[in-house]
Amino acid sequence: xxxxxQPEKMWVPIECNPSVxxxxxxxxxxxxxxxxxxxxxxxxxxxxxxxxPKPISAVILAFPIKEAxxxxxxxxxxxxxxxxxxxxTFIKQKIRMACGTMAILHATLNCSEEMxxxxxxxxxxxxxxxxxxxTTAPDELAQFLIDSEELEKVHGECAVQGNSEVVTExxxxxxxxxxxxxxxxxxxxxxxxxxxxxxxxxxNLGIKVSPIIQQYIDxxxxxxxxxxxxxxxxx
Numbered sequence: 001x002x003x004x005x006q007p008e009k010m011w012v013p014i015e016c017n018p019s020v021x022x023x024x025x026x027x028x029x030x031x032x033x034x035x036x037x038x039x040x041x042x043x044x045x046x047x048x049x050x051x052x053p054k055p056i057s058a059v060i061l062a063f064p065i066k067e068a069x070x071x072x073x074x075x076x077x078x079x080x081x082x083x084x085x086x087x088x089t090f091i092k093q094k095i096r097m098a099c100g101t102m103a104i105l106h107a108t109l110n111c112s113e114e115m116x117x118x119x120x121x122x123x124x125x126x127x128x129x130x131x132x133x134x135t136t137a138p139d140e141l142a143q144f145l146i147d148s149e150e151l152e153k154v155h156g157e158c159a160v161q162g163n164s165e166v167v168t169e170x171x172x173x174x175x176x177x178x179x180x181x182x183x184x185x186x187x188x189x190x191x192x193x194x195x196x197x198x199x200x201x202x203x204n205l206g207i208k209v210s211p212i213i214q215q216y217i218d219x220x221x222x223x224x225x226x227x228x229x230x231x232x233x234x235x
Contacts, residue, residue: 010096015162016227024158029119030108040228048206058107058231059177091141093189103174106187110178177209
């Protein structure tokens with residue numbers, strides 16, 4: 001007897017808006033009195049150093065889904081090195097149009113600052129700590145997200161916030177960059193594993209990942225759909 005396959009979940013995408021991202025993170029149990037999401041308007045090192053609030057705990061990139069970008073990312077992935085000893089938390093994305101929320105989860109769960117998670121985030125961390133096989137963790141955590149009515153409710157509430165018209169389909173994808181124990185990772189739930197970028201040069205995470213983000217932009221300089229947010233200190 002064949003097992004009936006559950007239909008794929010699809011959510012309304014959230015807007016790349018620092019207020020929306022901060023609100024969603026807060027609703028999930030992240031302490032936004034210490035860190036919040038803020039817009040990134042420039043990749044210039046002096047801006048990162050002098051103008052952006054500190055510390056910079058994560059950087060989120062929204063980029064258009066194009067063949068050229070995917071080819072570049074595939075090549076970058078070929079150059080990534082495995083790092084099985086890392087404490088990075090990585091979750092596969094198995095809910096369509098949930099990449100914004102996935103980026104928030106990857107940023108907050110891998111926050112470089114000492115943070116006490118509450119609510120949904122605490123439940124997710126507690127669940128993850130009980131997974132014995134690290135190789136199955138990304139899939140098991142993904143199923144936890146699928147099964148969570150709380151997460152779906154919070155995402156739905158925040159998906160109707162912001163300044164843009166609510167849409168059901170987009171061709172822009174979110175991913176997060178985080179730094180753990182001096183090493184920078186690219187976290188994209190569409191991939192099978194975190195991408196280790198290595199010990200990049202720079203005085204803060206924003207400076208370290210800017211050359212990588214610039215590669216995306218340089219592939220199509222006329223493209224206007226790139227957006228960036230940083231999870232950083234209160235401004």
